[in-house]
Amino acid sequence: MIGTGYVGLVSGACFADFGHTVVCVDKDPSKIERLNRGEIPIFEPGLDQLVADNVKAGRLSFTVDGSDAIRDAEIVFIAVGTPTRRGDGHADLSYVYAAAEEIAGLIQDFTVVVTKSTVPVGTGDEVEAIMRRANPDAQFAVVSNPEFLREGAAIEDFKRPDRVVIGVEDERAKAVMAELYRPLSLNEFPVVYTQRRTSELIKYAGNAFLAMKITFINEIADLCEKVGADVQQVAKGIGLDGRIGSKFLNPGPGYGGSCFPKDTIALVRTAQQYGAPIRLIETTVEVNDARKLAMAEKIRTAMAGAGGDIAGKTVGVLGLTFKPNTDDMRDSPSLAIIPALQAMGATVRAFDPEGMKEARHMLAGTTFVNGPYDAADGADALVILTEWDQFRALDLTRIAGTMSRPLLIDLRNVYRAGEVVADGMEYVGIGKP
Structure with missing residues (x-):
């Protein structure tokens, strides 16, 4: 090997x-x-x-x-x-x-x-x-x-x-x-x-289709926010169709990792080289890149209103890797979102169960802390970027009592709005009314 x-x-x-x-x-x-x-x-x-x-x-x-x-x-x-x-x-x-x-x-x-x-x-x-x-x-x-x-x-x-x-x-x-x-x-x-060439294309086509599916539901989530619909119910409603399936219909801050970003770009280049451009995947790449920066704007809007100023504010971030159960930081949404928040003047305190060793080399100016409650302490907003299991049952009442402003921005829809509000926090999710 x-x-x-x-x-x-x-x-x-x-x-x-x-x-x-x-x-x-x-x-x-x-x-x-x-x-x-x-x-x-x-x-x-x-x-x-x-x-x-x-x-x-x-x-x-x-x-x-x-x-x-x-x-x-x-x-x-x-x-x-x-x-x-x-x-x-x-x-x-x-x-x-x-x-x-x-x-x-x-x-x-x-x-x-x-x-x-x-x-x-x-x-x-x-x-x-x-x-x-x-x-x-x-x-x-x-x-x-x-x-x-x-x-x-x-x-x-x-x-x-x-x-x-x-x-x-x-x-x-x-x-x-x-x-x-x-x-x-x-x-x-x-x-x-x-045949050998068919096998090579199967890998790229599979990853490109999944990346496109993620990007599709992310755009549907944006529409849901505008029209007052719930993207999780939309995803459930279409995912029960056997021709569509429920996997990869979870909205979030965009795909990352070692495969989807490089494989979609490589497939686009190969298709262009052979004179058979794949417009759907070209658009998927563009939309996903834009989505990560749009999430930073979503955080700013939640904290300070449209066009508001978050200079001097503190943002706690939970999750840095592109997905849970890995230490892989490659093309993670955090690598776009955190620098964008810092460029707006915010201070970022972050925690990830496995990704912080690598993140220290990639996210200059970020304060890395020892746990989710440390990230929330004194923060003006707490953002969930990666849906690690240990973030799914946080003591929200405790968190609300330690934050400067008890605002949870859940970019993975881990929590239900009603439960968060009942525990004394404001809640902003993805694709929610």
Whole structure:
């Protein structure tokens, strides 16, 4: 498994738990040292125990030098990062291509090389070409096997997936992949075999559709506020339609994370490159970027009226990561909203159960506190940005008594307005009359 980031580490640990022997390789010596000490560099529920169990069983190991592991492997996964490339928005595939060239020089017998990283259509073709140039005599097949892991539920998603997608055009490779995923097929989880380019597009299309669904309900929420409707009831009413479904219909401050922002932009660029622009996704990206800044304006309006001044005011913020049950700060709405509030002259006091270590490097001027009640103490408004479970049953009466102004701005609709008001606070939600 080349790469021990989120995808590589979770996938490697889960494959080992299926009984396979897995070596995870990473160029970062400090990361490998931590893993060999039993320290997990990311927060993912259950991952620490899963890794420890499989290391103890001898099925999982970590190294900076993958030469021997690659030579001996039947399957080599490429699970390196594909961040948005500066300047043009395309996915940066330099790490993928570097891994492909390295693998080509090491493999001996027939080897299946699998792109687990999220890559644009046609990347598998280029990986194959790179390997062929580097080692014309090598026996290998390149396969696409995109991941569909939700941060915070990744182990469950890997072991009980909605589907496994395998893009393969070599019968020997198909047989190897079938054996790899045999534990899942035995339990009748769907394994979908497609052409390689189709598999690559499935990943982008899936993420783009979900991002579009989130953006859709956020715009409906704005309309609900204007016409006096309740977006949660609207979402329930349309989500019961089997053709629509209820998932990803929760309004909020915009999507973030490691996947949706970069994958929607990459799909837009790919579509433009091939002369088939995807207008819906282009608009989704624009609307989501604007939404985060609009939430800062919503906070200002709630605190001081339209166009009001919040200079010198204190805002308590609960939640910094893009979603609960992760320490991932990538493209989190907090990274746009908090600086915007600070630019308006507000002081921000923030708490997050897992994200503050990373946030300290990304949110200059923010005061980080030890808990939700510390964030509320003396604040002129308390804002919920991420719906961590520990924020769902706060003692609102206690909070109201410590705030300069007992105002709760709930950007995740965690609370009901009536209950908040009964506890002595003002309430502003998303998409509410």
